[in-house]
Amino acid sequence: MSWNEITVLVEKAKTGDREAYGELVVRFQNSVFAMALGRVRDPLEAQELAQDVFVHAMRKLPQLRDPRCFAGWLRRITARMAINRLTRKGPLFGADPEVLDAVAGRERTPEDALEVGEAVEQLKEGLAELKPLDRQTLEAFYIRGRSLKQMAREFEVPTGTIKRRLHVARQRLKDALEAIDPALAERFAGLAGELAAV
Numbered sequence: 001m002s003w004n005e006i007t008v009l010v011e012k013a014k015t016g017d018r019e020a021y022g023e024l025v026v027r028f029q030n031s032v033f034a035m036a037l038g039r040v041r042d043p044l045e046a047q048e049l050a051q052d053v054f055v056h057a058m059r060k061l062p063q064l065r066d067p068r069c070f071a072g073w074l075r076r077i078t079a080r081m082a083i084n085r086l087t088r089k090g091p092l093f094g095a096d097p098e099v100l101d102a103v104a105g106r107e108r109t110p111e112d113a114l115e116v117g118e119a120v121e122q123l124k125e126g127l128a129e130l131k132p133l134d135r136q137t138l139e140a141f142y143i144r145g146r147s148l149k150q151m152a153r154e155f156e157v158p159t160g161t162i163k164r165r166l167h168v169a170r171q172r173l174k175d176a177l178e179a180i181d182p183a184l185a186e187r188f189a190g191l192a193g194e195l196a197a198v
Helices: 005-014 018-040 043-063 067-089 097-102 110-127 134-141 148-154 157-178 182-195
Strands: none
Touching: 005 018, 005 043, 005 110, 018 043, 018 067, 043 067, 043 097, 097 182, 110 134, 110 157, 148 157
């Protein structure tokens, strides 16, 4: 499913289309569960949390202004609700060996490593093509993990300006990557859409 299809589903779900929302749940349930499990460290607790996240998101969906930000918005909800749950119950340390045995391990093959290495080099090439302000904006957000508020303080501009700069810089990077490798540009656009609201 492409990011454009997800955007269409979000638009439909915002109008109350439960079938569209169900599709979104199917598409994102594994990533929400994985994030919840990473936070609460208990599979049953994570499953419960994931269900709560989707119920909460369904109620709050009309407040989401940009459908392209759905994935990041869902991630923020998951993180916030996990923190709330841990605050109420306290952290759970350790895990049963059976739980760890059930987690599928995946080793990176040499081909995977080569592909990742090539993508990283192409991404660096694309970043080098950008103006310094665009590059600094993207690096602050994606590499150093700065929030919009932190960036606004660092760059000494309003948060709205940072949002606009990020939007413009992402588009310029996508254009630069398009000239290098169209497939990478498409992957970047999907990733950027997922992380846009984080």
